[in-house]
Amino acid sequence: xxxxxxxxxxxxxxxxxxxxxxxxxxxxxxxxxxxxxxxxxxxxxxxxxxxxxxxxxxxxxxxxxxxxxxxxxxxxxxxxxxxxxxxxxxxxxxxxxxxxxxxxxxxxxxxxxxxxxxxxxxxxxxxxxxxxxxxxxxxxxxxxxxxxxxxxxxxxxxxxxxxxxxxxxxxxxxxxxxxxxxxxxxxxxxxx
Numbered sequence: 093x094x095x096x097x098x099x100x101x102x103x104x105x106x107x108x109x110x111x112x113x114x115x116x117x118x119x120x121x122x123x124x125x126x127x128x129x130x131x132x133x134x135x136x137x138x139x140x141x142x143x144x145x146x147x148x149x150x151x152x153x154x155x156x157x158x159x160x161x162x163x164x165x166x167x168x169x170x171x172x173x174x175x176x177x178x179x180x181x182x183x184x185x186x187x188x189x190x191x192x193x194x195x196x197x198x199x200x201x202x203x204x205x206x207x208x209x210x211x212x213x214x215x216x217x218x219x220x221x222x223x224x225x226x227x228x229x230x231x232x233x234x235x236x237x238x239x240x241x242x243x244x245x246x247x248x249x250x251x252x253x254x255x256x257x258x259x260x261x262x263x264x265x266x267x268x269x270x271x272x273x274x275x276x277x278x279x280x281x282x283x284x
Contacts, residue, residue, distance in 0.1 A: 093222065094141065094177065097259050098124050100210070100219035101179070101227070102139050108203045109137070109196065121196070122181075129245040133184045137196055142240070143178040147258060175259050178230060180240075182251040193250045201229070201252055226257040 105122045115121065122137045131138070181200050183193035210225040230253045232240070241248045 093259055094144070096219045096222060097177065097225055097256060098139060098141060098179065100215060100217075100222070100225070101256070104207075104210075105137070105139070105200060105203060108207075109199055112199050112203075113196075122200075127180070127182060127244045127246050131184060131246060133186045135185050135189060135192075137200060138180075138182045138184050140180045140182065141177060142180050142253065145176045145178070147174040147176055177256040177259060178253060179256060180251055180253050182249050184249055190250075197250045197252055204229070204254065222259065224258065228255050228257065229253075230255040 102122050102124050106120060107117060109115075109121045110117055110119050113121065120136065122139055124139045125131070127138060127140050181197065183197050185193035185196075204227050208227045210227075212220070212224070215222050215225070232253055237248070
């Protein structure tokens with residue numbers, strides 16, 4: 093699911109950024125990948141997954157699902173996991189193209205300000221299995237950002253972090269099967 097969400101955002105931003113820059117739709121302006129010492133400047137925006145967190149506020153208990161309407165059994169499954177992804181858009185440009193790096197990071201922010209919610213109608217192709225994505229700007233303190241670049245082993249480059257909200261992950265593994273409750277009563281005859 094994570095790869096589908098990031099792949100969709102990468103494709104969406106490639107289309108939008110190429111249109112703003114007047115480039116061919118086939119041009120790869122945004123790409124996914126890790127950041128590290130070995131990452132070199134290639135004059136592209138890099139989309140990197142930084143952190144995954146569970147959305148605990150919306151956590152459910154086990155729940156019951158009736159797989160067959162004709163049956164009087166329910167299956168018990170674990171609740172879905174709702175996660176948030178923290179992603180970083182980094183402009184890895186040559187030092188001579190620093191102004192272009194700033195320009196393209198600004199375009200990324202502008203695009204995601206204009207379209208920050210993606211519903212079923214927007215999520216096409218492989219991403220159609222996702223319910224929705226909400227993308228919001230996530231501001232870090234200077235200390236947090238500095239610590240990130242030190243731990244990544246990369247010198248700071250123009251970048252912006254976003255939080256992608258409520259990606260759902262569900263495995264349909266059956267934990268138990270329970271019979272439907274059809275009535276409540278007291279059996280007095282068998283108690284005597």
